[in-house]
Amino acid sequence: MDTEFAQVNGHDVTTITCVCGNTVSDEGLIQANSQGIPVHAGGDTPVPDGLAEWPDDEDLYTLCPSCGRVYRDGVIEETGTAPVAFRVDVTAGPVAAAIRIHWDLDTETEL
């Protein structure tokens, strides 16, 4: 299977244009962990139910909440390309729940 690539400028994960066409300024992109679960970026505040903790190893991924494609930040920063790492189901299950929680809390999006 051929790997799909998102467009990205200058090794910057915030400039991704997802394979589906979504961008940060369109439907937004969400920082996620290696399972595609959106992570809590709220600093010292407790992690809300349903969100993942910020990974200790800083191994972050970028989730497109529109189509469920997930990109690995480290690969983008290192290579300047954005291959799709994996896909998750954004319509059901823990990822869908976490996306809703993420947007509910969305006062200080880091991306």
Ligand SMILES: [Zn+2]
């Ligand atoms: Zn997408």
